[in-house]
Structures are given as C-alpha cells and as structure tokens.
Amino acid sequence: MTESQALVRLQQIDLGLIRCERTLSGLPQRDKLAKIKVARRRVATELTKMLGQRKDVEMEINDLDKTRVSFETRVTEAQQKANDSEEGYRSVKDFEAQLSDYAKRLEKIQFDTDKLMAELEKLEHADKNARSIQSKLDEEERAQTASYEEAAADVTREVKALKEERADVVSQLSPELLERYAAAVKRFGGIAVETLDGNKPSACRVALQPSQFSDIRHGPVITECPYCHRILVTES
Numbered sequence: 001m002t003e004s005q006a007l008v009r010l011q012q013i014d015l016g017l018i019r020c021e022r023t024l025s026g027l028p029q030r031d032k033l034a035k036i037k038v039a040r041r042r043v044a045t046e047l048t049k050m051l052g053q054r055k056d057v058e059m060e061i062n063d064l065d066k067t068r069v070s071f072e073t074r075v076t077e078a079q080q081k082a083n084d085s086e087e088g089y090r091s092v093k094d095f096e097a098q099l100s101d102y103a104k105r106l107e108k109i110q111f112d113t114d115k116l117m118a119e120l121e122k123l124e125h126a127d128k129n130a131r132s133i134q135s136k137l138d139e140e141e142r143a144q145t146a147s148y149e150e151a152a153a154d155v156t157r158e159v160k161a162l163k164e165e166r167a168d169v170v171s172q173l174s175p176e177l178l179e180r181y182a183a184a185v186k187r188f189g190g191i192a193v194e195t196l197d198g199n200k201p202s203a204c205r206v207a208l209q210p211s212q213f214s215d216i217r218h219g220p221v222i223t224e225c226p227y228c229h230r231i232l233v234t235e236s
Contacts, residue, residue, distance in 0.1 A: 004221045004233045006172040007181065011193035013166045018190055020159045029148035036141045043134045050127050057120045061113060068109045075102045177222070184231055193231045204228035 001009070024030065078098050149156075170178065184192030194203035199213045206227040208216065216223060216234055225232040 001169075001172060002221075003173060003177065004235060006169050007177065007193055007222065007231070008195060008233050010166065010169050010173065010181065011191070013162050013169060014185070015190065016162050017159060017166075020155050020162070023155050024152055027148060027151050029144045029151060032144050033141065033148065036137055036144065040134070040137050040141075043130055043137065047127065047130050047134070050123055050130065054120065054123045054127070057116050057123065061116050061120065064109050064113045064116070068106060068113070071102050071106050071109065075099060075106070078102065181231065188228075188230055191230070193233060194225060194228075195233050201225045201227065201230070201232055203230055 078095055081095060173181070181192055188203075191203050194201045196202070196216075197205075199208045200206065201208070204225060204227050208226070212226055216226075216232070219234070221233060221235045223232050223234065224230070
C-alpha cells in the first residue's frame with residue numbers, strides 16, 4: 001500500500017469509526033444507562049446526607065440519655081436527703097422544690113427524646129427506601145448493560161477491527177503527514193482527505209479549472225485542494 005493509499009484508507013477508517021460511534025450513541029440503552037448513572041449519584045448523595053443526619057440524631061439521643069441518667073441520680077439523691085433530713089419545714093420545702101424542678105427537666109428530656117426518636121425512625125425509613133431504589137437501579141443497570149452489549153455486539157466488533165486496521169495503516173504514514181492529517185481533521189470536522197472524481201474534489205465538489213487540473217495531475221500525489229484546502233490525493 002502506497003502512502004497516498006494509506007492516507008485515503010485512514011480517512012475511510014476514521015469516518016467508519018465516527019459512523020459506529022453515532023450508531024452506538026443512538027442506541028436507547030445508552031441513554032437509559034446515562035440516566036441510571038445520574039439517578040445512582042443522586043441516591044448515593046441522599047444516603048450520605050441521611051447517614052450524617054442519623055449520626056447527629058443518635059448523638060443527640062445519647063447526650064439526652066446521659067443527661068436523663070444524671071437527673072434521675074439527682075432525684076434519687078434528693079429523695080434520700082429528704083427522707084433522712086432532720087431539718088425543719090423550710091428545708092423539706094426546698095427539697096420538694098428541687099424535686100419538682102428535676103421532674104420538669106426530666107419531662108423535657110423525655111419530650112425531646114421522643115421527638116428525636118420519631119425523627120430517627122423517619123430517617124431509617126427513608127434510608128430503607130433509598131437502598132431499595134439503589135437496589136432496583138443496580139438491577140436495571142445490569143439489564144440495560146446486557147441489552148446494550150447485545151445490541152452493540154456487531155458494531156463493537158466492527159470498531160475493534162477498524163482500530164486494529166487503523167494502527168497498521170498509521171504505521172505506513174510519515175509523522176509529518178500524520179500531523180498534517182490530524183490538523184485537517186480538527187479543522188474540517190472529520191473529513192480531512194478528498195480524492196479526485198473526474199475534475200472535482202470529492203468533498204467540496206468544486207470543478208477544477210483546466211489549468212488547475214493539469215497542474216494538480218502533474219504535481220505531487222498528495223497535495224491540497226485549491227478551494228477547500230483539504231488534503232487532496234490525486235491517485236489512490
């Protein structure tokens with residue numbers, strides 16, 4: 001294969017790869033997999049958020065429990081002092097006021113604890129639902145992946161064959177020509193090389209003037225189109 005033939009074939013291969021990618025992109029399973037990925041990230045974020053909230057609530061409940069134990073101990077001690085006290089009426093009244101204050105505080109602790117326990121129950125329920133959704137997404141992802149691979153099997157094989165051939169074709173081109181080709185691909189959005197179809201370049205389709213056509217036919221095999229400035233191969 002001559003260098004000009006290799007260049008034309010490289011263009012054909014790259015256009016084939018673009019076509020394959022468009023075919024794969026157009027498969028509905030690919031769009032569904034992308035949506036599943038977004039949904040999984042959203043669920044994972046929610047699970048992380050709920051984990052933090054649960055830890056905060058559990059810490060608050062634990063702190064309240066410690067406070068409750070402390071006040072229950074104080075109540076027991078105050079009651080013992082009241083029972084053992086040999087002091088007068090005023091001292092007993094002071095103990096009763098203290099016990100009343102402890103009772104109110106314990107009631108407030110219980111109220112706050114019940115409220116936090118209800119919040120924790122909601123968080124655990126939400127966590128369970130989120131994990132159920134996550135499990136369903138995993139199952140759907142596996143199903144869509146299998147369906148995608150089945151639908152894309154032929155195209156995937158073609159892509160593999162084209163890439164293998166591309167590596168062989170590239171090895172037959174000079175670094176300078178490859179650099180020129182890469183720049184043209186970027187500039188022209190994929191179609192970098194054209195051949196002659198009679199007196200018309202195959203990409204821009206602008207007929208060459210007789211003098212231009214003569215000069216090109218007698219010039220280098222790999223040149224440049226005078227109109228669109230793509231790489232023009234006069235013999236392939």
